[in-house]
Amino acid sequence: MSSVSDTLPITETTTPGDASELAEVVRSCHETETAIYPIGGGTSLGYGLSAKREGIGLSLAQLASVVDYPARDMTITVGSGITMRALAEILAAERQRLPIDVPGASQATLGGVVATNFNGPRRYGQGTVRDHVIGIHAVDGRGLSFKGGGRVVKNVAGYDFCKLLTGSLGTLGVITEVTLKLKPIPDRFAIVFCSPTDLNQADRLLAALVNSETTPCAVELLVGPTWTADKQFTDLSSSGSSLFLAVAVEGTEPEVEWMTKQLGDEWRSEGVSSHQIIEGHAADELFGSMTEFPSSGESPLVLRASIAPSGITRFIEAVQSLDANCSVQSHAGNGIVIARLSEFPSAGLAKTLVGNLQAVAASAHGNVVVLSNPGGSEMTHQSVWGAVDAPFELMSSVKREFDPKNILNPDRFVYVS
Numbered sequence: 001m002s003s004v005s006d007t008l009p010i011t012e013t014t015t016p017g018d019a020s021e022l023a024e025v026v027r028s029c030h031e032t033e034t035a036i037y038p039i040g041g042g043t044s045l046g047y048g049l050s051a052k053r054e055g056i057g058l059s060l061a062q063l064a065s066v067v068d069y070p071a072r073d074m075t076i077t078v079g080s081g082i083t084m085r086a087l088a089e090i091l092a093a094e095r096q097r098l099p100i101d102v103p104g105a106s107q108a109t110l111g112g113v114v115a116t117n118f119n120g121p122r123r124y125g126q127g128t129v130r131d132h133v134i135g136i137h138a139v140d141g142r143g144l145s146f147k148g149g150g151r152v153v154k155n156v157a158g159y160d161f162c163k164l165l166t167g168s169l170g171t172l173g174v175i176t177e178v179t180l181k182l183k184p185i186p187d188r189f190a191i192v193f194c195s196p197t198d199l200n201q202a203d204r205l206l207a208a209l210v211n212s213e214t215t216p217c218a219v220e221l222l223v224g225p226t227w228t229a230d231k232q233f234t235d236l237s238s239s240g241s242s243l244f245l246a247v248a249v250e251g252t253e254p255e256v257e258w259m260t261k262q263l264g265d266e267w268r269s270e271g272v273s274s275h276q277i278i279e280g281h282a283a284d285e286l287f288g289s290m291t292e293f294p295s296s297g298e299s300p301l302v303l304r305a306s307i308a309p310s311g312i313t314r315f316i317e318a319v320q321s322l323d324a325n326c327s328v329q330s331h332a333g334n335g336i337v338i339a340r341l342s343e344f345p346s347a348g349l350a351k352t353l354v355g356n357l358q359a360v361a362a363s364a365h366g367n368v369v370v371l372s373n374p375g376g377s378e379m380t381h382q383s384v385w386g387a388v389d390a391p392f393e394l395m396s397s398v399k400r401e402f403d404p405k406n407i408l409n410p411d412r413f414v415y416v417s
Protein backbone atom coordinates (compact mmCIF):
# COMPACT_ATOMS: atom_id res chain seq x y z
CA MET A 1 0.00 0.00 0.00
CA SER A 2 1.50 3.39 -0.97
CA SER A 3 2.14 6.01 1.74
CA VAL A 4 -0.18 8.98 2.34
CA SER A 5 2.33 11.49 0.96
CA ASP A 6 2.79 9.32 -2.18
CA THR A 7 -0.94 9.55 -2.85
CA LEU A 8 -1.85 13.05 -1.64
CA PRO A 9 -0.11 16.41 -2.41
CA ILE A 10 0.02 17.36 1.28
CA THR A 11 2.52 19.64 3.03
CA GLU A 12 1.56 18.41 6.51
CA THR A 13 -1.02 16.30 8.36
CA THR A 14 -2.90 17.70 11.33
CA THR A 15 -4.73 15.51 13.87
CA PRO A 16 -7.38 17.48 15.77
CA GLY A 17 -8.21 16.24 19.28
CA ASP A 18 -11.97 16.71 18.91
CA ALA A 19 -14.71 17.89 16.55
CA SER A 20 -14.53 21.58 17.51
CA GLU A 21 -10.76 21.66 16.96
CA LEU A 22 -11.39 19.99 13.60
CA ALA A 23 -13.99 22.62 12.68
CA GLU A 24 -11.46 25.33 13.56
CA VAL A 25 -8.89 23.78 11.19
CA VAL A 26 -11.44 23.68 8.37
CA ARG A 27 -12.52 27.29 9.09
CA SER A 28 -8.95 28.56 8.72
CA CYS A 29 -8.42 26.50 5.55
CA HIS A 30 -11.61 28.01 4.16
CA GLU A 31 -10.24 31.49 4.79
CA THR A 32 -6.93 30.70 3.08
CA GLU A 33 -8.55 28.44 0.39
CA THR A 34 -6.20 25.62 1.46
CA ALA A 35 -7.18 22.16 0.20
CA ILE A 36 -8.04 19.55 2.86
CA TYR A 37 -7.69 15.78 2.40
CA PRO A 38 -9.51 13.86 5.18
CA ILE A 39 -7.54 10.75 6.24
CA GLY A 40 -9.09 7.76 8.00
CA GLY A 41 -7.01 4.56 7.90
CA GLY A 42 -5.43 5.50 4.58
CA THR A 43 -6.34 2.15 2.99
CA SER A 44 -7.97 3.66 -0.09
CA LEU A 45 -6.73 7.22 -0.47
CA GLY A 46 -6.03 6.38 -4.13
CA TYR A 47 -9.74 5.92 -4.80
CA GLY A 48 -11.07 8.68 -7.08
CA LEU A 49 -9.47 11.19 -9.43
CA SER A 50 -5.85 11.91 -8.59
CA ALA A 51 -5.43 14.67 -6.00
CA LYS A 52 -3.64 17.59 -7.65
CA ARG A 53 -4.07 20.67 -5.48
CA GLU A 54 -1.48 21.01 -2.70
CA GLY A 55 -3.02 21.10 0.75
CA ILE A 56 -3.06 19.51 4.20
CA GLY A 57 -3.98 16.04 5.44
CA LEU A 58 -6.68 16.02 8.14
CA SER A 59 -6.43 12.85 10.24
CA LEU A 60 -9.47 11.56 12.13
CA ALA A 61 -7.31 9.31 14.33
CA GLN A 62 -8.16 11.17 17.53
CA LEU A 63 -11.92 11.03 16.93
CA ALA A 64 -12.16 7.30 17.65
CA SER A 65 -14.04 6.95 20.90
CA VAL A 66 -17.45 5.52 21.80
CA VAL A 67 -19.84 8.43 22.43
CA ASP A 68 -22.89 6.39 23.43
CA TYR A 69 -23.69 2.64 23.33
CA PRO A 70 -27.15 1.74 24.65
CA ALA A 71 -26.75 -1.94 23.66
CA ARG A 72 -30.38 -2.64 24.58
CA ASP A 73 -31.47 -0.23 21.78
CA MET A 74 -29.06 -1.91 19.31
CA THR A 75 -27.50 1.40 18.31
CA ILE A 76 -24.06 2.90 18.91
CA THR A 77 -22.61 6.37 18.40
CA VAL A 78 -18.87 6.56 17.75
CA GLY A 79 -16.19 8.89 16.47
CA SER A 80 -15.59 8.42 12.73
CA GLY A 81 -11.92 7.64 13.26
CA ILE A 82 -12.63 4.32 15.00
CA THR A 83 -11.25 1.33 13.09
CA MET A 84 -13.69 -1.30 11.88
CA ARG A 85 -11.81 -3.92 13.94
CA ALA A 86 -12.00 -1.92 17.19
CA LEU A 87 -15.70 -1.27 16.58
CA ALA A 88 -16.38 -4.97 15.94
CA GLU A 89 -14.63 -5.93 19.18
CA ILE A 90 -16.69 -3.47 21.25
CA LEU A 91 -19.93 -4.75 19.69
CA ALA A 92 -18.98 -8.45 20.01
CA ALA A 93 -18.83 -8.04 23.79
CA GLU A 94 -22.62 -7.52 23.57
CA ARG A 95 -23.01 -10.24 20.87
CA GLN A 96 -23.84 -7.48 18.39
CA ARG A 97 -22.26 -6.38 15.11
CA LEU A 98 -22.30 -3.97 12.17
CA PRO A 99 -22.70 -6.58 9.39
CA ILE A 100 -20.30 -4.79 6.99
CA ASP A 101 -17.08 -6.66 6.14
CA VAL A 102 -14.24 -4.53 4.81
CA PRO A 103 -10.67 -5.42 3.86
CA GLY A 104 -7.94 -4.15 6.16
CA ALA A 105 -10.40 -3.78 9.07
CA SER A 106 -7.60 -3.11 11.57
CA GLN A 107 -6.80 0.06 9.60
CA ALA A 108 -9.97 1.02 7.75
CA THR A 109 -12.07 3.48 9.74
CA LEU A 110 -15.83 3.82 9.96
CA GLY A 111 -15.59 7.35 8.50
CA GLY A 112 -13.63 6.00 5.51
CA VAL A 113 -16.12 3.19 4.94
CA VAL A 114 -19.05 5.65 5.08
CA ALA A 115 -17.27 8.20 2.86
CA THR A 116 -16.44 5.54 0.20
CA ASN A 117 -19.61 3.48 0.70
CA PHE A 118 -17.50 0.34 0.33
CA ASN A 119 -19.37 -2.81 1.30
CA GLY A 120 -18.40 -6.46 1.56
CA PRO A 121 -20.00 -9.83 0.67
CA ARG A 122 -22.75 -9.60 3.34
CA ARG A 123 -24.40 -6.69 1.53
CA TYR A 124 -26.69 -9.27 -0.13
CA GLY A 125 -28.41 -10.37 3.07
CA GLN A 126 -27.62 -7.51 5.43
CA GLY A 127 -27.65 -4.37 3.26
CA THR A 128 -24.97 -1.73 2.86
CA VAL A 129 -23.38 0.73 5.26
CA ARG A 130 -25.86 3.33 3.98
CA ASP A 131 -28.67 1.18 5.45
CA HIS A 132 -27.03 1.16 8.88
CA VAL A 133 -26.13 4.85 9.33
CA ILE A 134 -28.99 6.47 11.28
CA GLY A 135 -27.17 9.57 12.54
CA ILE A 136 -24.20 11.62 11.37
CA HIS A 137 -22.21 14.67 12.46
CA ALA A 138 -19.90 16.46 10.02
CA VAL A 139 -18.11 19.72 9.31
CA ASP A 140 -18.74 21.40 5.96
CA GLY A 141 -16.24 23.29 3.77
CA ARG A 142 -16.79 26.53 5.71
CA GLY A 143 -15.95 24.86 9.01
CA LEU A 144 -19.61 24.79 10.10
CA SER A 145 -20.77 21.70 12.01
CA PHE A 146 -24.02 20.06 10.93
CA LYS A 147 -25.81 16.85 11.69
CA GLY A 148 -28.44 14.54 10.23
CA GLY A 149 -30.63 11.75 11.58
CA GLY A 150 -30.30 10.86 15.28
CA ARG A 151 -29.67 8.27 17.99
CA VAL A 152 -32.79 6.21 17.20
CA VAL A 153 -34.30 4.93 13.97
CA LYS A 154 -36.81 7.68 13.21
CA ASN A 155 -38.11 9.18 10.00
CA VAL A 156 -37.56 12.84 10.58
CA ALA A 157 -38.79 15.36 8.02
CA GLY A 158 -36.10 16.95 5.84
CA TYR A 159 -33.20 15.90 3.61
CA ASP A 160 -31.45 12.72 4.69
CA PHE A 161 -27.84 13.85 5.29
CA CYS A 162 -26.89 10.33 6.43
CA LYS A 163 -27.61 9.02 2.95
CA LEU A 164 -26.18 12.11 1.20
CA LEU A 165 -22.82 11.92 2.98
CA THR A 166 -22.52 8.15 2.53
CA GLY A 167 -20.42 7.63 -0.57
CA SER A 168 -19.66 11.37 -1.00
CA LEU A 169 -15.93 10.73 -0.62
CA GLY A 170 -15.44 13.50 1.92
CA THR A 171 -16.33 16.20 -0.64
CA LEU A 172 -19.40 17.59 1.18
CA GLY A 173 -18.18 17.37 4.76
CA VAL A 174 -15.65 15.78 7.08
CA ILE A 175 -17.57 13.12 9.01
CA THR A 176 -16.79 13.38 12.74
CA GLU A 177 -19.39 11.13 14.38
CA VAL A 178 -21.69 8.30 13.22
CA THR A 179 -24.68 6.55 14.83
CA LEU A 180 -25.31 3.03 13.60
CA LYS A 181 -28.15 0.59 13.94
CA LEU A 182 -26.78 -2.83 14.83
CA LYS A 183 -27.64 -6.49 14.37
CA PRO A 184 -27.23 -9.49 16.69
CA ILE A 185 -24.39 -11.92 15.95
CA PRO A 186 -26.11 -15.07 14.62
CA ASP A 187 -25.65 -18.46 16.35
CA ARG A 188 -24.43 -20.28 13.28
CA PHE A 189 -22.67 -19.47 10.00
CA ALA A 190 -21.95 -21.78 7.08
CA ILE A 191 -20.83 -21.60 3.47
CA VAL A 192 -22.26 -23.90 0.79
CA PHE A 193 -19.68 -24.21 -1.94
CA CYS A 194 -19.44 -25.66 -5.44
CA SER A 195 -17.34 -25.35 -8.56
CA PRO A 196 -19.46 -24.59 -11.65
CA THR A 197 -17.96 -26.18 -14.76
CA ASP A 198 -18.18 -22.91 -16.71
CA LEU A 199 -19.77 -19.43 -16.71
CA ASN A 200 -22.96 -20.79 -18.31
CA GLN A 201 -23.56 -23.20 -15.45
CA ALA A 202 -22.65 -20.42 -13.00
CA ASP A 203 -25.24 -18.19 -14.67
CA ARG A 204 -27.93 -20.88 -14.35
CA LEU A 205 -27.14 -21.43 -10.67
CA LEU A 206 -27.22 -17.69 -9.94
CA ALA A 207 -30.58 -17.39 -11.73
CA ALA A 208 -31.94 -20.36 -9.74
CA LEU A 209 -30.78 -18.76 -6.47
CA VAL A 210 -33.18 -15.88 -7.05
CA ASN A 211 -36.03 -18.37 -6.49
CA SER A 212 -34.29 -20.34 -3.76
CA GLU A 213 -36.28 -21.03 -0.59
CA THR A 214 -33.19 -20.12 1.39
CA THR A 215 -32.13 -16.58 2.39
CA PRO A 216 -28.38 -16.36 1.90
CA CYS A 217 -26.41 -13.51 3.47
CA ALA A 218 -23.78 -13.60 0.68
CA VAL A 219 -23.65 -14.93 -2.89
CA GLU A 220 -20.08 -14.85 -4.21
CA LEU A 221 -18.90 -15.92 -7.66
CA LEU A 222 -15.11 -16.20 -7.67
CA VAL A 223 -12.95 -16.62 -10.77
CA GLY A 224 -9.26 -16.72 -11.49
CA PRO A 225 -5.75 -17.33 -10.16
CA THR A 226 -6.19 -15.68 -6.75
CA TRP A 227 -8.75 -18.36 -5.94
CA THR A 228 -7.20 -21.32 -7.76
CA ALA A 229 -3.92 -20.52 -5.99
CA ASP A 230 -5.70 -20.81 -2.66
CA LYS A 231 -5.59 -24.41 -1.33
CA GLN A 232 -8.73 -23.74 0.67
CA PHE A 233 -10.61 -23.39 -2.63
CA THR A 234 -8.85 -26.02 -4.75
CA ASP A 235 -9.23 -28.64 -1.98
CA LEU A 236 -12.96 -28.04 -2.07
CA SER A 237 -13.26 -28.21 -5.86
CA SER A 238 -13.49 -31.66 -7.49
CA SER A 239 -13.95 -30.40 -11.06
CA GLY A 240 -10.62 -28.57 -11.36
CA SER A 241 -12.64 -25.61 -12.63
CA SER A 242 -11.28 -22.09 -11.90
CA LEU A 243 -14.79 -21.01 -10.96
CA PHE A 244 -16.16 -21.10 -7.44
CA LEU A 245 -19.63 -20.30 -6.15
CA ALA A 246 -19.79 -19.65 -2.40
CA VAL A 247 -23.16 -19.02 -0.79
CA ALA A 248 -23.09 -18.03 2.88
CA VAL A 249 -26.03 -18.58 5.24
CA GLU A 250 -26.40 -17.60 8.87
CA GLY A 251 -29.02 -17.64 11.63
CA THR A 252 -30.13 -20.03 14.36
CA GLU A 253 -28.85 -23.62 14.49
CA PRO A 254 -32.00 -25.15 12.91
CA GLU A 255 -32.25 -22.39 10.29
CA VAL A 256 -28.71 -22.97 9.05
CA GLU A 257 -29.16 -26.75 9.25
CA TRP A 258 -32.21 -26.47 7.02
CA MET A 259 -30.75 -23.90 4.59
CA THR A 260 -27.53 -25.83 3.93
CA LYS A 261 -29.47 -29.02 3.21
CA GLN A 262 -32.06 -27.16 1.07
CA LEU A 263 -29.35 -25.44 -1.03
CA GLY A 264 -27.63 -28.79 -1.57
CA ASP A 265 -30.90 -30.27 -2.80
CA GLU A 266 -31.57 -27.27 -5.07
CA TRP A 267 -28.08 -27.51 -6.58
CA ARG A 268 -28.38 -31.28 -7.12
CA SER A 269 -31.57 -30.63 -9.07
CA GLU A 270 -29.60 -28.07 -11.11
CA GLY A 271 -27.05 -30.75 -12.05
CA VAL A 272 -24.28 -29.81 -9.61
CA SER A 273 -22.35 -33.08 -9.17
CA SER A 274 -20.73 -32.17 -5.85
CA HIS A 275 -20.87 -29.42 -3.28
CA GLN A 276 -19.40 -28.81 0.15
CA ILE A 277 -20.79 -27.40 3.38
CA ILE A 278 -18.14 -25.54 5.36
CA GLU A 279 -18.46 -24.29 8.94
CA GLY A 280 -16.40 -23.12 11.87
CA HIS A 281 -12.83 -21.95 11.40
CA ALA A 282 -12.68 -23.10 7.76
CA ALA A 283 -15.76 -21.03 6.91
CA ASP A 284 -14.37 -17.97 8.73
CA GLU A 285 -11.09 -18.33 6.84
CA LEU A 286 -12.85 -18.66 3.49
CA PHE A 287 -15.04 -15.65 4.24
CA GLY A 288 -11.95 -13.74 5.38
CA SER A 289 -10.28 -14.33 2.00
CA MET A 290 -13.38 -13.08 0.23
CA THR A 291 -13.51 -9.99 2.47
CA GLU A 292 -9.83 -9.12 1.91
CA PHE A 293 -9.81 -9.74 -1.86
CA PRO A 294 -10.54 -6.20 -3.16
CA SER A 295 -7.36 -4.75 -1.69
CA SER A 296 -5.16 -7.81 -1.23
CA GLY A 297 -1.85 -8.13 -3.10
CA GLU A 298 -0.49 -5.92 -5.87
CA SER A 299 -2.59 -5.25 -8.97
CA PRO A 300 -1.85 -2.60 -11.62
CA LEU A 301 -5.57 -1.98 -12.01
CA VAL A 302 -8.62 -2.76 -9.89
CA LEU A 303 -12.07 -2.13 -11.36
CA ARG A 304 -15.58 -2.37 -9.95
CA ALA A 305 -18.69 -2.80 -12.07
CA SER A 306 -22.19 -2.23 -10.71
CA ILE A 307 -24.63 -3.87 -13.11
CA ALA A 308 -27.85 -5.88 -13.26
CA PRO A 309 -27.14 -9.33 -11.67
CA SER A 310 -28.18 -11.01 -14.94
CA GLY A 311 -25.18 -9.33 -16.65
CA ILE A 312 -22.52 -10.67 -14.25
CA THR A 313 -21.14 -13.59 -16.27
CA ARG A 314 -21.12 -11.58 -19.52
CA PHE A 315 -19.06 -8.86 -17.82
CA ILE A 316 -16.65 -11.44 -16.35
CA GLU A 317 -16.21 -12.92 -19.85
CA ALA A 318 -15.37 -9.43 -21.18
CA VAL A 319 -12.72 -8.86 -18.48
CA GLN A 320 -11.26 -12.34 -19.04
CA SER A 321 -10.97 -11.68 -22.78
CA LEU A 322 -8.93 -8.59 -21.89
CA ASP A 323 -6.78 -10.36 -19.30
CA ALA A 324 -6.97 -14.14 -19.01
CA ASN A 325 -5.04 -13.99 -15.72
CA CYS A 326 -7.30 -11.47 -13.99
CA SER A 327 -8.95 -12.46 -10.70
CA VAL A 328 -12.58 -11.61 -10.09
CA GLN A 329 -14.89 -11.49 -7.09
CA SER A 330 -18.54 -10.87 -7.71
CA HIS A 331 -21.12 -10.02 -5.07
CA ALA A 332 -23.31 -11.79 -7.60
CA GLY A 333 -26.66 -11.26 -5.92
CA ASN A 334 -26.10 -7.48 -5.98
CA GLY A 335 -24.57 -7.18 -9.46
CA ILE A 336 -21.15 -6.08 -8.19
CA VAL A 337 -18.01 -7.32 -9.96
CA ILE A 338 -14.52 -6.48 -8.62
CA ALA A 339 -11.75 -7.31 -11.10
CA ARG A 340 -8.09 -7.25 -10.16
CA LEU A 341 -6.11 -7.25 -13.41
CA SER A 342 -2.77 -9.06 -13.64
CA GLU A 343 -1.30 -6.47 -16.02
CA PHE A 344 -2.13 -2.94 -17.10
CA PRO A 345 -4.14 -3.18 -20.34
CA SER A 346 -1.83 -2.69 -23.35
CA ALA A 347 -4.57 -0.73 -25.15
CA GLY A 348 -4.48 1.83 -22.36
CA LEU A 349 -7.13 2.76 -19.79
CA ALA A 350 -9.38 4.92 -21.97
CA LYS A 351 -9.73 2.32 -24.75
CA THR A 352 -10.19 -0.50 -22.23
CA LEU A 353 -12.86 1.29 -20.22
CA VAL A 354 -14.58 3.90 -22.35
CA GLY A 355 -14.10 1.83 -25.54
CA ASN A 356 -14.99 -1.55 -24.09
CA LEU A 357 -15.92 -2.41 -20.50
CA GLN A 358 -18.14 0.63 -19.92
CA ALA A 359 -20.20 -0.39 -22.95
CA VAL A 360 -20.51 -3.95 -21.64
CA ALA A 361 -21.61 -2.58 -18.25
CA ALA A 362 -24.04 -0.15 -19.89
CA SER A 363 -25.65 -3.06 -21.77
CA ALA A 364 -26.44 -4.46 -18.30
CA HIS A 365 -27.77 -1.07 -17.11
CA GLY A 366 -24.65 -0.36 -15.11
CA ASN A 367 -21.27 1.32 -14.88
CA VAL A 368 -17.58 0.65 -14.18
CA VAL A 369 -15.32 2.69 -11.87
CA VAL A 370 -11.59 2.48 -11.17
CA LEU A 371 -10.95 1.40 -7.57
CA SER A 372 -7.20 1.51 -7.82
CA ASN A 373 -4.62 2.42 -10.46
CA PRO A 374 -1.33 2.78 -8.59
CA GLY A 375 0.47 3.87 -11.79
CA GLY A 376 -1.94 6.77 -12.01
CA SER A 377 -1.92 7.01 -15.82
CA GLU A 378 -4.94 8.16 -17.83
CA MET A 379 -7.05 8.92 -14.75
CA THR A 380 -9.57 11.03 -16.62
CA HIS A 381 -13.02 11.76 -15.26
CA GLN A 382 -14.70 9.40 -17.73
CA SER A 383 -12.23 6.57 -17.13
CA VAL A 384 -12.38 6.78 -13.35
CA TRP A 385 -16.09 7.39 -12.77
CA GLY A 386 -17.52 6.05 -16.03
CA ALA A 387 -20.82 7.24 -17.41
CA VAL A 388 -22.44 9.61 -14.92
CA ASP A 389 -26.17 9.97 -15.61
CA ALA A 390 -27.13 12.15 -12.67
CA PRO A 391 -27.84 15.86 -13.30
CA PHE A 392 -24.28 17.19 -13.22
CA GLU A 393 -25.10 20.86 -12.72
CA LEU A 394 -27.53 20.16 -9.86
CA MET A 395 -25.01 17.91 -8.12
CA SER A 396 -22.23 20.45 -8.60
CA SER A 397 -24.44 23.11 -7.02
CA VAL A 398 -24.95 20.80 -4.01
CA LYS A 399 -21.14 20.59 -3.76
CA ARG A 400 -20.87 24.40 -3.94
CA GLU A 401 -23.44 24.75 -1.13
CA PHE A 402 -21.50 22.49 1.23
CA ASP A 403 -18.01 23.59 0.10
CA PRO A 404 -18.13 26.99 -1.66
CA LYS A 405 -14.32 27.25 -2.04
CA ASN A 406 -13.93 23.62 -3.12
CA ILE A 407 -11.36 22.75 -0.41
CA LEU A 408 -12.65 19.29 0.64
CA ASN A 409 -10.96 16.54 -1.42
CA PRO A 410 -11.01 19.00 -4.36
CA ASP A 411 -11.77 17.59 -7.81
CA ARG A 412 -11.46 13.95 -6.78
CA PHE A 413 -15.11 12.93 -6.97
CA VAL A 414 -17.72 12.86 -9.73
CA TYR A 415 -18.93 16.40 -9.23
CA VAL A 416 -16.47 19.26 -9.33
CA SER A 417 -17.43 22.86 -8.56
Ligand SMILES: Cc1cc2nc3c(=O)[nH]c(=O)nc-3n(C[C@H](O)[C@H](O)[C@H](O)COP(=O)(O)OP(=O)(O)OC[C@H]3O[C@@H](n4cnc5c(N)ncnc54)[C@H](O)[C@@H]3O)c2cc1C
Binds near residue numbers: 113170
Ligand atom coordinates in the same frame (compact mmCIF):
# COMPACT_ATOMS: atom_id res chain seq x y z
C1 LIG B 1 -8.45 -1.24 -4.35
C2 LIG B 1 -9.33 -1.24 -3.15
C3 LIG B 1 -10.54 -1.79 -3.24
C4 LIG B 1 -11.35 -1.81 -2.13
N1 LIG B 1 -12.55 -2.38 -2.28
C5 LIG B 1 -13.34 -2.47 -1.21
C6 LIG B 1 -14.58 -3.12 -1.34
O1 LIG B 1 -14.95 -3.59 -2.39
N2 LIG B 1 -15.35 -3.21 -0.22
C7 LIG B 1 -14.94 -2.68 0.97
O2 LIG B 1 -15.67 -2.76 1.93
N3 LIG B 1 -13.76 -2.03 1.11
C8 LIG B 1 -12.95 -1.94 0.04
N4 LIG B 1 -11.76 -1.38 0.18
C9 LIG B 1 -11.37 -1.01 1.50
C10 LIG B 1 -11.53 0.39 1.84
O3 LIG B 1 -10.27 0.72 1.91
C11 LIG B 1 -12.14 0.62 3.18
O4 LIG B 1 -13.21 -0.17 3.28
C12 LIG B 1 -12.57 2.01 3.46
O5 LIG B 1 -13.31 2.48 2.46
C13 LIG B 1 -11.50 2.93 3.67
O6 LIG B 1 -11.32 3.24 4.99
P1 LIG B 1 -10.13 4.16 5.44
O7 LIG B 1 -10.47 4.63 6.81
O8 LIG B 1 -8.84 3.49 5.26
O9 LIG B 1 -10.28 5.40 4.46
P2 LIG B 1 -9.13 6.28 3.80
O10 LIG B 1 -8.36 5.46 2.84
O11 LIG B 1 -8.39 7.02 4.85
O12 LIG B 1 -10.06 7.32 3.01
C14 LIG B 1 -10.84 6.87 1.93
C15 LIG B 1 -11.56 8.09 1.39
O13 LIG B 1 -12.53 8.54 2.33
C16 LIG B 1 -12.26 9.88 2.76
N5 LIG B 1 -12.48 9.91 4.20
C17 LIG B 1 -11.89 9.12 5.13
N6 LIG B 1 -12.36 9.40 6.37
C18 LIG B 1 -13.29 10.40 6.19
C19 LIG B 1 -14.15 11.14 7.09
N7 LIG B 1 -14.17 10.91 8.39
N8 LIG B 1 -14.96 12.10 6.57
C20 LIG B 1 -14.97 12.35 5.22
N9 LIG B 1 -14.19 11.67 4.31
C21 LIG B 1 -13.37 10.71 4.80
C22 LIG B 1 -10.81 10.14 2.40
O14 LIG B 1 -10.58 11.51 2.16
C23 LIG B 1 -10.64 9.30 1.15
O15 LIG B 1 -11.09 10.01 0.02
C24 LIG B 1 -10.94 -1.28 -0.91
C25 LIG B 1 -9.72 -0.69 -0.82
C26 LIG B 1 -8.93 -0.68 -1.94
C27 LIG B 1 -7.60 -0.06 -1.86
